Amino acid sequence: MTLSGENILLFGSILLFISILSSKTSFRFGLPALILFLVVGMLAGSEGPGGVYFDDPKISQFMGVIALTFILFSGGLETKFESIRPVLKNGLALSTLGVLVTALVVGVFTSYIMNFTFVEGLLLGAIVSATDAAAVFSILRTRNIGLKGNLRPLLEFESGSNDPMAFFLTISFITLVNQPETPLIVLIPRFLWGMTLGAAVGFGSGKLMVFTVNRINLDVAGLYPVLVTAFMFFTVSFADALGGNGFLAVYVAAIILGNNNLIHKKSLFRFFDGMGWLMQIVMFLTLGLLVFPSRMVPIIWEGILVSLVLMFIARPLAVFLMLIRSKDLNFRKKLFLSWVGLRGASPIVFATYPLIANVHYADTIFNLVFFISVSSVLLQGSTIAWVARKLHVDVPQKVKRKFPLDLDLRDESKSELIELDIPEESIASGKHVVQLMLPKTSMIVLIHRDGKYISPTGETVITPGDHMLVLADNKESADVIRDRFGVGH
Numbered sequence: 001m002t003l004s005g006e007n008i009l010l011f012g013s014i015l016l017f018i019s020i021l022s023s024k025t026s027f028r029f030g031l032p033a034l035i036l037f038l039v040v041g042m043l044a045g046s047e048g049p050g051g052v053y054f055d056d057p058k059i060s061q062f063m064g065v066i067a068l069t070f071i072l073f074s075g076g077l078e079t080k081f082e083s084i085r086p087v088l089k090n091g092l093a094l095s096t097l098g099v100l101v102t103a104l105v106v107g108v109f110t111s112y113i114m115n116f117t118f119v120e121g122l123l124l125g126a127i128v129s130a131t132d133a134a135a136v137f138s139i140l141r142t143r144n145i146g147l148k149g150n151l152r153p154l155l156e157f158e159s160g161s162n163d164p165m166a167f168f169l170t171i172s173f174i175t176l177v178n179q180p181e182t183p184l185i186v187l188i189p190r191f192l193w194g195m196t197l198g199a200a201v202g203f204g205s206g207k208l209m210v211f212t213v214n215r216i217n218l219d220v221a222g223l224y225p226v227l228v229t230a231f232m233f234f235t236v237s238f239a240d241a242l243g244g245n246g247f248l249a250v251y252v253a254a255i256i257l258g259n260n261n262l263i264h265k266k267s268l269f270r271f272f273d274g275m276g277w278l279m280q281i282v283m284f285l286t287l288g289l290l291v292f293p294s295r296m297v298p299i300i301w302e303g304i305l306v307s308l309v310l311m312f313i314a315r316p317l318a319v320f321l322m323l324i325r326s327k328d329l330n331f332r333k334k335l336f337l338s339w340v341g342l343r344g345a346s347p348i349v350f351a352t353y354p355l356i357a358n359v360h361y362a363d364t365i366f367n368l369v370f371f372i373s374v375s376s377v378l379l380q381g382s383t384i385a386w387v388a389r390k391l392h393v394d395v396p397q398k399v400k401r402k403f404p405l406d407l408d409l410r411d412e413s414k415s416e417l418i419e420l421d422i423p424e425e426s427i428a429s430g431k432h433v434v435q436l437m438l439p440k441t442s443m444i445v446l447i448h449r450d451g452k453y454i455s456p457t458g459e460t461v462i463t464p465g466d467h468m469l470v471l472a473d474n475k476e477s478a479d480v481i482r483d484r485f486g487v488g489h
Contacts, residue, residue, distance in 0.1 A: 011044075011052070015040060015041070015044055015285050016281060016285075018040050019036065019037050019040050019281045019284075019285065020281070035374065035377050035378050035381070037280070037281050037284035037285055037288070038284045038285075038287065038288040038374060039288065040285060040288065041284060041285040041286065041287065041288020041289045041291075042288040042289075042291055042293060043288075044285075044288070044289060045288060045289045045290075045291065045292070046292065047292055047293055047294060052289060054289040054290060055290065055292075056290075057290065057352040057355040057356055057366075058352075058356060059286075060286050060287060060289075060290045060349075060352050061349060061352040061353065061356065063282060063283060063286045064283055064286070064287070064345065064346075064348070064349030064352065065349065066279070067279035067280065067282055067283035067345070067349075068133075068163065068247065068279075068283070068345075068346055068349060069232065069233070069236050069246075069247075069250055070232075070272070070275050070276055070278075070279040071133055071276050071279055071280060071283075072133055072160060072163065072247060072250055072251045072254065073232050073250050073251070073253075073254040073272060073276075074254070074272040074273055074275065074276030075133055075156065075159075075160045075251070075254070075276070076160060076250070076251045076252070076253070076254025076255045076257075076258060077254045077255075077257060077258035077268075077269055077272055078258060078269070078273075079153075079156065079157065079160065079254075079255050079258065079259075080153075080258075080259065081255070081259045083150070083153035084153055084157045084255075086150050086153075086328075087150045087153050087154040087157055088157075090154055090322070090323055090326055090329070091154055091157040091158050091161060092161070093322040093323070094154075094158045094162065094318070094319065094322050094323075094337075095130075095157075095158050095161040095162035095164075095165060096162075096165050097318075097321075097322055098158075098162070098318040098319065098321075098322045099129045099130050099162050099165040099166055099169070099318075100129070100165070100169070101314070101317060101318040101321060101322070102125065102128075102129040102130075102310070102314045102315060102317075102318045102341075103122060103125035103126045103129035103166075103169055104122070104125065105125070105309070105313060105314035105317060105318075106121075106124065106125035106128060106129065106306065106309060106310055106314050107121040107122035107123070107124065107125030107126070108121065108125075109121075109305075109306065109309045109313075109314075110124050110125065110306055113302060113305060113306075114302055114364075115361075116361060117177075119173060119176045119177050119180070120177055120359075120360065120361055120365075122169075122173050123170065123173035123174060123177060123354065123359070123365065124306075124365050124368060124369070125314075126166060126169035126170045126172075126173050126350075127166070127170050127347050127350045127351050127354075127365065127369050128306075128310060128343055128347045128369055128372050128373070129162075129165075129166045129169060130159075130162040130163055130165065130166035130346065130347070131155075131158060131159040131162060131340070131341050131342055131343070132159060132342050132343055132344030132345060132346045132347065132373070132377075133159045133160050133163065133346065135159075135342040135343070135344030135345070135376075135377055135381060136155055136156060136159035136340065136342055138277075138280060139342070139381050139384060140152060140155065140156065140384075146394055147336075147388060147393055147394060148333075148393050148394070149328065149329075149333065149393075150328065151333060151336065151337070151393060154337070155337065155340055159342075160251050161248070161251060163247045163248075163346055164194075164195060164198060164245040164247045164248040165195075166346070166347075166350060167245065167247060167350060168190075168191050168194060168195075168245065170350045170353055170354075171353065172187045172190075172191075174353060174354055174357050174359055175187075177354075177359050177360065178357060178358075178359065190243075193243060193244075194243060194244050194245045195244075195245055195248060196244075197239065197242055197243060197244030197245070198239050198244035198245030198246065198247075198248035198249040198252070199248055199249070199252055200244070201235060201238060201239040201242065201244050201249040201253075202235060202239070202248060202249035202250065202251065202252025202253040202256070203252055203253070203256060205231060205234070205235040205238075205249065205253040205256075206252060206253035206254070206255070206256025206257050207256060208231070209228060209231045209253065209256070209257050210256065210257060210260045210262065212227070212231070213227065213228065213257075213262055213263060213264075214261075214262060214263055214432075214434050214435075214458070217459075221264060221267070224263070224264045224267070224268060225267070225268055225271040225272070228257070228268060228272075231253075232250060232253070232254075235249050235250050235253045236249060236250045259440075261434045261437060261438070261440075261458065262434060262458055263432070263434050263457065263458035263459040264457060264458060264459070265458055266457075280345070283345045283349070284345055287345060287348045287349070287370075290352075291367075291370055295363065295367050296367045296370065296371055299364060299367055299368055299371065300371065302368065303367075303368050303371035303372060303375070304375075306368060306372055307371070307372045307375045307376065310341075310343070310372060310376070311339075311341070311376065311379070311380065315338050315341035316335070316338035319334055319337050319338045319341075320334055320338070323337070332391040332392060332393055333391075333393055335391060336387060336388060336391050336393045339380060339383075339384070339387050340380065340384055341376075341380070342376055342377060342380055342381055343372055343373040343376035343377070344373055344376070344377050345373070347369050347372070347373050348366075348369055348370055348373050350369075351365060351366045351369040351370070352366070354366070417445070417469055417470070417471055417472075418469070418470045418471075418472055418478055418481060418482075419467070419468070419469055419470075420466075420467070420468050420470060420481075420482070420485055420487050421465075421466075421467050421487075422462060422463070422464055422465060422466040422467075422468070422485060422487070423464060423486070423487070424464045424465075425486070426462070426464060426485055426486040426487070427484075427485075427486040428462045428484060428485045428486060429462055429463060429464050430461065430462065430463070431461070431462055432458065432459050432460065432461055432462075433456055433457070433458050433459070433460045433462065434458035434459065436462070436484045436485075437484065438480070438481060438484055439472070439473075439477040439480050439481065441472075441473040441474075441477060442470060442471055442472045442473065442477050442480075442481055443470070443471050444456045444460075444468055444469070444470050444471075445468075445469045445470065445471050446468065446469045447460070447466050447467070447468045447469075448466070448467040448468070449463065449465070449466050449467075456468075462485075
């Protein structure tokens with residue numbers, strides 16, 4: 001079967017239906033849904049019952065980059081400053097030097113057991129060096145795995161921020177393979193410039209998004225997600241055009257956006273959460289279509305060996321070296337961090353770059369990366385909850401947080417509902433809710449106005465005579481809320 005303009009939508013919608021239905025099976029049997037998305041794509045491919053011939057790395061790479069952009073942006077939106085601040089130092093160490101250590105160990109081992117040059121081995125190591133954001137976000141969040149301390153924010157921050165380093169190493173080693181005369185020293189300033197510029201563009205773009213979304217006053221609420229999507233693609237492409245790292249830029253921009261008061265914030269979060277899942281499915285389906293299972297048979301033993309080295313030597317070595325001075329993380333927590341080094345779709349997307357660059361052994365590298373990623377998600381992804389229990393780093397079910405995530409309430413806080421009547425002279429009168437800068441852990445639940453009940457959004461205007469119900473997570477927040485509305489304590 002050949003894809004065409006007439007059948008691609010029909011065929012694509014059928015694959016989406018099958019993938020979504022298969023995800024219910026995956027949750028029931030404890031398998032990561034991402035694996036089943038890949039399997040569906042492989043079954044639909046040229047060597048499966050579907051018989052769809054697809055062998056275009058450029059299209060796969062293009063789809064993968066778009067999908068990764070959405071996934072990183074969605075993950076960044078849900079990353080709270082309060083959660084990443086305590087893990088920032090450790091997270092940056094793992095996402096930069098930790099990625100480099102992993103790449104070096106895998107590269108040396110690969111060049112030893114296979115007919116690869118040292119630089120070709122390092123190229124493979126670079127491609128599989130980063131934990132996959134799609135795999136980590138989806139497994140931790142869909143399984144509702146509760147972890148002690150700062151393990152979860154550390155894992156999510158690392159997986160969201162280490163793709164830029166892996167991408168830089170991949171492009172650098174492709175350059176060294178194709179142009180051996182290139183001095184290694186010239187790559188270091190390129191890396192520093194790319195990361196610095198990417199972070200700067202992301203920060204500026206995030207601030208611009210917040211300013212624009214809260215002041216543009218669009219007549220149609222459905223256009224706000226479209227506006228933010230346009231900003232998202234502009235951020236990643238503008239950073240790339242300047243020589244910065246686009247993946248880092250879009251992740252930083254999303255963190256800035258998600259940690260500010262916004263009009264239609266909940267609807268924006270829901271939109272990008274849905275788009276993140278759609279892009280995960282599309283990415284894994286596309287990569288599944290690209291794979292020819294028969295081509296992996298000759299490298300299966302090498303794939304097993306490299307996978308074992310990555311899981312049991314390279315990743316643990318990187319974790320323990322980077323966190324050697326961390327007093328907050330004991331041996332069991334470091335061991336758990338070592339095990340949750342999930343590889344997924346992003347390494348497979350990065351593996352398309354050597355194919356397009358006509359690197360020697362590019363086909364072998366791609367098949368190895370695919371095998372390593374599948375085995376990682378299948379083995380590590382399906383055992384995360386079990387390993388957490390065995391290492392005693394999980395939170396027992398009975399003490400897990402019961403409050404909605406949108407409220408971001410602390411377990412030990414004493415929440416209270418406040419009833420407020422807005423007087424004529426209130427300083428909040430005439431202001432939009434988003435302009436009041438209420439505490440992030442509070443929310444206006446309901447407004448009674450002119451005999452009607454209103455569920456407010458960020459653009460709702462406060463008027464004199466409003467009777468409202470506000471949720472606060474502690475006494476300090478309640479005092480701040482009263483001050484914002486100009487109501488006595």
